[in-house]
Amino acid sequence: MTITEPYIPARILNRFFLCVWGVAFSLQMGQNIFNNSITVYANSLGYSNTFAGSLAIPYLMGALVGRILGGALSDTRSRRFGMLLGCGSFLTGSILYSIPSLAVSPVLMLARGMHGFGYACGSTAYSVAAVDVTPPEKMALGLGVNWTAQGFAQALGGVVTACLVINGSYTPLFIGAVLFLLLAVLFSQICSYERSQSGKAAKKVRFRFADLVEKSAVPHAIVVFVYYLGLALPCFYAVSVSLKKGFANGSLFFTACAVGMVLTNLLLVRLAERIGNLAAMIPVFMFAIASVLLMGFGTRFASFLTAGALFGIGIGGMPVLQSETVRRLPVYQRGGGTSTLFLAMDLSMGIGPVLWGAALDRLSYRLVCVLSVCVMAAAVLLLLRVFGKRAGAEV
Numbered sequence: 001m002t003i004t005e006p007y008i009p010a011r012i013l014n015r016f017f018l019c020v021w022g023v024a025f026s027l028q029m030g031q032n033i034f035n036n037s038i039t040v041y042a043n044s045l046g047y048s049n050t051f052a053g054s055l056a057i058p059y060l061m062g063a064l065v066g067r068i069l070g071g072a073l074s075d076t077r078s079r080r081f082g083m084l085l086g087c088g089s090f091l092t093g094s095i096l097y098s099i100p101s102l103a104v105s106p107v108l109m110l111a112r113g114m115h116g117f118g119y120a121c122g123s124t125a126y127s128v129a130a131v132d133v134t135p136p137e138k139m140a141l142g143l144g145v146n147w148t149a150q151g152f153a154q155a156l157g158g159v160v161t162a163c164l165v166i167n168g169s170y171t172p173l174f175i176g177a178v179l180f181l182l183l184a185v186l187f188s189q190i191c192s193y194e195r196s197q198s199g200k201a202a203k204k205v206r207f208r209f210a211d212l213v214e215k216s217a218v219p220h221a222i223v224v225f226v227y228y229l230g231l232a233l234p235c236f237y238a239v240s241v242s243l244k245k246g247f248a249n250g251s252l253f254f255t256a257c258a259v260g261m262v263l264t265n266l267l268l269v270r271l272a273e274r275i276g277n278l279a280a281m282i283p284v285f286m287f288a289i290a291s292v293l294l295m296g297f298g299t300r301f302a303s304f305l306t307a308g309a310l311f312g313i314g315i316g317g318m319p320v321l322q323s324e325t326v327r328r329l330p331v332y333q334r335g336g337g338t339s340t341l342f343l344a345m346d347l348s349m350g351i352g353p354v355l356w357g358a359a360l361d362r363l364s365y366r367l368v369c370v371l372s373v374c375v376m377a378a379a380v381l382l383l384l385r386v387f388g389k390r391a392g393a394e395v
Contacts, residue, residue, distance in 0.1 A: 009135055012142050016133040019191035023083055023126045024149035026184035030090055031119050032150075032157030033177040034097075036251050038112075039357070040239055041170050045103060049240070053357020056236075058113030060350020066120030067346055071128075071339025073121070079129040082335075083188035086122025089114050091181035098174035120346055122184070124339045127322065131338075133193055140269040143319040147265040151312065155258030161251040217325045217337045219386045221344035223379060224321065228345050230376035231288060232352020233368065234295055234311050241365050247301050256308030257315075260287075264316025272320050278387035281317050285380050288314025289373050296369025 009017065042052035066086060073082040093114030096102055127146070134142025164173040234241075234253075242250025264284065272280035291310035294303055325341050359368045 009133055012134055012138055012145060014133060016191060016193040017130070017142070017146075019187050019193075020126050020129045020133055021146060021149050022187035023087065023122070023184050023191065024130070024146055025153055026180045026187060027087055027090065027119065027122050027126070028150045028153035029157055029160075029180035030094055030177045030184070031115075032153050032254065033161060033173060033180075034094075034115060035235060036157055036161045036239060036254055037165070037170060037173060039236055039353070040243075042108070043240075044168060044170070047105075049357040049361045051105075053236075053353040053355075055108060055112045056350045056353035058109045059116035060346065062113040062116030062118075063120040063346035063350060064116075064343065066117035066122075067124055067339045067343040070121035070124030071335035071337075074125050074128045074335030074338075078194050079125045079132065079335075080188060080191055080194060082125025083122050083129070083191065084185065086118045086120070086125060087181060087184035087188050088118070090118030090122065091178065091185060093118060094174060094177045094181055098171055098178055100169075100171055116346070116350070120342065122188075124335065124342055126188075127338050127342070128335045129191065129193075140273065140319065140323040143323050144265045144269040147316070147319045148262045151258045151262035151265055151316070153258075154261055154312065155255045158251045158254035158258070161254075162249050217340035220321055220325050221341050223382045223386050224341060225344035225348045226382055227285065227288070227376060227379035228348035229352050229355075230292070230372045230374075230379065231311070231314060232349055233356045233372040234292055234307070235349070236353045237356055237360060237365075238295060238308070238311075240360070241295060242304060244365055245299075245304070247304055250304070253295075253304060253308035253311070256305040257312035260309040260312025260314075261316045262312075264313045265319055268317060269319055269323070277320055277324055278383070281320060281383060281387065282380070284313060284317040285376065285383060289376050289380075292369050292372045292376070296366045 038055060039049065039052040042055060043049070066089075070082045070086060073085070093111040096107055096111035096114075127143075130143060130146040131139060134146075160176055161173060164176050166172050238253040239250040242253065268280055268284065287310045291307045291314055294307035294310065298304055298307060322338065322341060325337050356368060356372070359371065
């Protein structure tokens with residue numbers, strides 16, 4: 001990749017930012033459709049929660065490769081190529097899921113691995129692109145707006161899941177995912193801001209294995225890993241818990257989640273500018289803990305939806321973490337920094353469903369919720385250490 005004079009837009013809502021937002025929304029729609037339905041779909045085929053959770057293993061393996069390759073490609077070739085490769089892989093895996101005759105365990109495993117690779121590669125590339133196409137002085141706000149794509153996808157994903165599972169058939173739902181991923185490929189194709197750069201080449205960036213992990217991002221990545229390990233429980237098993245409680249339309253948990261997430265994406269970055277990242281992130285983590293407790297111990301559907309909204313607040317803090325990670329990095333290291341941070345999230349989202357699925361087969365869901373809270377409490381302690389140390393270093 002030859003780094004030239006960077007593309008510096010005058011405002012956030014420029015045409016390339018909108019393209020990147022379109023990629024993010026469409027890819028997140030596919031991700032949320034499958035996250036909302038994958039465990040229940042596996043159960044509908046006669047598989048146990050343990051097997052349903054084990055589908056996260058090929059997802060994790062694919063995601064590890066996708067994160068590393070997505071960051072490397074973003075830094076050494078182009079963000080656009082990473083988006084196309086990732087969205088195309090997720091699209092292929094979704095096509096496999098939409099063919100009922102292929103609903104056997106080896107194909108389910110293979111397709112889920114393609115999902116993991118595609119989502120990790122594509123989301124890494126578009127997250128780096130979002131930094132590129134945002135005015136530098138508005139980076140945190142631009143990342144917050146970009147992350148609203150996930151919030152809106154979370155909301156619509158819950159509605160689509162509730163509407164397109166028809167008479168117990170998931171085929172219409174998976175076909176819907178295919179259509180969204182076709183849009184993701186299209187938006188990736190037309191996001192050509194890198195070709196519009198001008199100026200004399202300043203640096204020729206070559207692939208180096210030493211750059212696959214950005215060392216400055218590792219402390220934040222550890223916080224994210226532990227935090228999202230706890231959050232994997234509501235992320236993958238909220239619908240299963242709702243069925244055990246006798247609630248209909250449990251997927252609306254994610255619609256409520258989207259409300260909290262979008263508001264947090266837009267407001268938290270501004271709050272962090274005023275009071276600091278640590279002071280802003282502590283309540284976010286506490287809302288997440290409250291979400292899991294309410295999901296486990298609430299007895300009414302209204303409390304279940306409230307848990308979803310609090311869960312949305314809990315996952316709405318990633319723009320602050322990403323901004324803190326990449327704002328000091330040069331343009332040709334943003335991919336490595338972003339992929340390091342997101343790789344930790346993928347690890348937790350891969351390991352978490354396996355652990356929580358096995359736990360739910362053996363323990364009560366309330367006890368499992370308590371265990372999830374304990375994990376997130378450990379993340380709060382890590383947050384205090386990492387952010388407190390960083391804040392002290394900058395004084």
